[in-house]
Amino acid sequence: MLIFPVFIPQKGCSFQCVYCDQKQFISVEEVDFTVLEKQIRQFCSKNINTHKQIAFYGGTFTGLTLSQREKYYNLVRPFIDNKTSIRISTRPDAVGYEDLNWCKNHHIKTIELGIQDFSDVVLKASRRGYDSKTAIEACFRIKQEGFELGVQLMPGLPGSSPSSHRESSGTLQGVLPDFVRLYPLIILRGTPLWTEWEKGYIEPLTLEEAINICVEYYDIAERNNIAVIKTGIPSLGKNSEYVGPYHPAFGELVKGERLIRKIEAEYKSGDTIHIGKNEISLLTGHQEYNLRKLMKRLDLNYIKLVAGAVKIERLLNK
Numbered sequence: 001m002l003i004f005p006v007f008i009p010q011k012g013c014s015f016q017c018v019y020c021d022q023k024q025f026i027s028v029e030e031v032d033f034t035v036l037e038k039q040i041r042q043f044c045s046k047n048i049n050t051h052k053q054i055a056f057y058g059g060t061f062t063g064l065t066l067s068q069r070e071k072y073y074n075l076v077r078p079f080i081d082n083k084t085s086i087r088i089s090t091r092p093d094a095v096g097y098e099d100l101n102w103c104k105n106h107h108i109k110t111i112e113l114g115i116q117d118f119s120d121v122v123l124k125a126s127r128r129g130y131d132s133k134t135a136i137e138a139c140f141r142i143k144q145e146g147f148e149l150g151v152q153l154m155p156g157l158p159g160s161s162p163s164s165h166r167e168s169s170g171t172l173q174g175v176l177p178d179f180v181r182l183y184p185l186i187i188l189r190g191t192p193l194w195t196e197w198e199k200g201y202i203e204p205l206t207l208e209e210a211i212n213i214c215v216e217y218y219d220i221a222e223r224n225n226i227a228v229i230k231t232g233i234p235s236l237g238k239n240s241e242y243v244g245p246y247h248p249a250f251g252e253l254v255k256g257e258r259l260i261r262k263i264e265a266e267y268k269s270g271d272t273i274h275i276g277k278n279e280i281s282l283l284t285g286h287q288e289y290n291l292r293k294l295m296k297r298l299d300l301n302y303i304k305l306v307a308g309a310v311k312i313e314r315l316l317n318k
């Protein structure tokens with residue numbers, strides 16, 4: 001599925017969530033409709049025969065007034081056909097039956113919910129403004145009304161713990177969305193959470209903690225046929241200041257950790273390790289971060305990997 005993203009930074013949001021500053025991810029605040037229309041036309045004409053969606057991200061689409069929604073809809077309506085539909089992202093407390101009816105009548109096929117966590121402890125500590133019941137009900141309502149459902153989760157929010165992660169993973173398996181996005185919390189300067197971090201009230205996850213939690217979610221998603229379409233936040237603005245487990249290739253680190261666990265489980269002492277050709281970069285990319293991790297995990301100072309015709313040997317200076 002190809003996506004053309006239209007960002008509506010924090011539009012339709014009833015308040016600013018403690019960790020959120022969408023404006024740090026994108027450079028424009030106001031959508032220029034003339035430019036957008038031209039870009040969407042180009043995108044659609046280049047991909048006539050491909051399934052694609054025009055997606056409204058970065059705000060609460062169903063929190064917009066009806067006239068605001070119509071304005072966005074009218075922008076994209078000329079491009080809707082049997083291969084082109086609309087995707088929106090919104091909050092679980094902003095999708096009642098009336099909103100879903102509106103969506104049905106306006107070519108919206110996919111709804112992504114910024115759930116962030118299914119644990120009440122976390123939702124309360126993070127001041128999300130809704131509880132787990134509201135989040136779960138919204139998921140089932142969206143599915144029952146025939147939409148494709150995406151769930152966004154944010155490990156590492158205030159109040160989270162191994163037990164809240166277990167609770168959230170368990171609920172995810174009950175809800176069974178079509179796909180998930182995993183965005184470990186990054187604390188951005190300028191957000192209310194930054195102030196709390198400066199006062200020492202919260203501590204972000206380390207990179208390894210965030211990777212491990214996402215691997216667990218990934219495994220659960222795979223076992224339950226839930227697609228993981230994104231792991232890690234999009235790139236930050238040049239001048240963004242942050243603390244937390246941000247890495248430009250976070251998704252690759254998560255896939256690499258999954259591969260390491262698989263190798264570890266099958267490894268017999270002295271073995272040459274065979275991996276798939278498309279798995280090499282997971283170990284050798286990013287200054288061989290995962291390759292060094294694998295060697296440490298297997299307690300090796302020499303490793304031999306074979307991927308098809310490619311052979312890799314490394315000596316680790318301990």
Ligand code: SF4
Nearest residue numbers: 013016017020058059
């Ligand atoms: S609802 Fe979403 S976009 Fe709006 S402030 Fe909260 S996290 Fe940001």
